[in-house]
Amino acid sequence: MTRTKYHPASIFFHWLVFLLVVAAFIVIELKGQFPKGSEPRELCKSVHGVIGQLIFIAMALRLMIRLGFGVPKPTNPKPLFISLAKAMHWLLYALLLISPIFGILYFQYGGKEIHFFGLVWPQLVTPDPQMKKVVEGIHEFLGNSLYVLIGIHALAGLWQHYVIKDNTLRRMLNKANV
Ligand code: HEM
Numbered sequence: 001m002t003r004t005k006y007h008p009a010s011i012f013f014h015w016l017v018f019l020l021v022v023a024a025f026i027v028i029e030l031k032g033q034f035p036k037g038s039e040p041r042e043l044c045k046s047v048h049g050v051i052g053q054l055i056f057i058a059m060a061l062r063l064m065i066r067l068g069f070g071v072p073k074p075t076n077p078k079p080l081f082i083s084l085a086k087a088m089h090w091l092l093y094a095l096l097l098i099s100p101i102f103g104i105l106y107f108q109y110g111g112k113e114i115h116f117f118g119l120v121w122p123q124l125v126t127p128d129p130q131m132k133k134v135v136e137g138i139h140e141f142l143g144n145s146l147y148v149l150i151g152i153h154a155l156a157g158l159w160q161h162y163v164i165k166d167n168t169l170r171r172m173l174n175k176a177n178v
């Protein structure tokens with residue numbers, strides 16, 4: 001379905017996910033400051049895990065809103081830019097839904113419990129140090145790819161706003177008169 005504006009819930013979840021992703025990145029970078037096996041290091045991983053699960057839920061809700069209510073047409077009329085914007089948006093959805101799954105598998109292959117506000121996940125896989133390494137590599141690769149993709153996406157948004165001077169950023173802030 002095509003609309004002329006973003007649904008307010010789409011806008012809310014867009015910026016909520018942005019804040020959660022920044023928090024997830026800060027916490028996991030902070031982890032590196034503490035020695036291996038130390039309590040603060042483990043705490044950083046757990047907090048990162050909870051934020052990651054919240055990102056998954058927020059992205060899933062956002063996807064449902066997008067599929068139910070639709071999104072406005074891309075602002076840039078050039079077919080190349082339309083394709084690039086669409087590819088970027090779907091890639092962001094995919095990576096932000098897939099990364100948490102690998103994060104959960106990482107914990108479980110390592111034999112660690114995953115908590116979510118008092119709930120404990122059932123064990124889905126048998127702990128396996130080799131699989132833990134594989135899954136860790138994939139999770140790190142996805143996480144690091146997200147740094148790059150989100151950076152490009154944010155720069156593209158700012159470019160549309162400050163250089164092209166169109167409504168792209170304003171409509172994601174619910175301030176556009178379209
Ligand atoms: C979309 C959500 C997520 C993003 C963007 C994300 C991103 C990242 C990034 C960038 C790293 C650092 C990789 C590196 O050291 O180069 C990382 C590490 C880690 N993530 Fe996530 N993550 C997400 C969700 C999760 C979830 C849901 C869990 C677990 C329930 C999790 C568990 C971990 C753990 C344990 C590490 C540390 C691995 C180590 O010991 O080095 N992540 N994540």
Ligand code: HEM
Binds near residue numbers: 021093096172
């Ligand atoms: C974690 C960070 C971010 C993610 C995952 C993300 C993801 C997305 C996605 C999937 C869309 C497509 C619309 C939708 O389905 O809701 C979108 C649109 C948009 N994003 Fe982001 N975004 C992030 C951060 C940012 C930042 C920092 C900016 C600031 C410049 C920004 C600016 C925009 C704009 C202007 C649009 C509208 C594009 C259009 O209408 O064609 N985003 N974003």
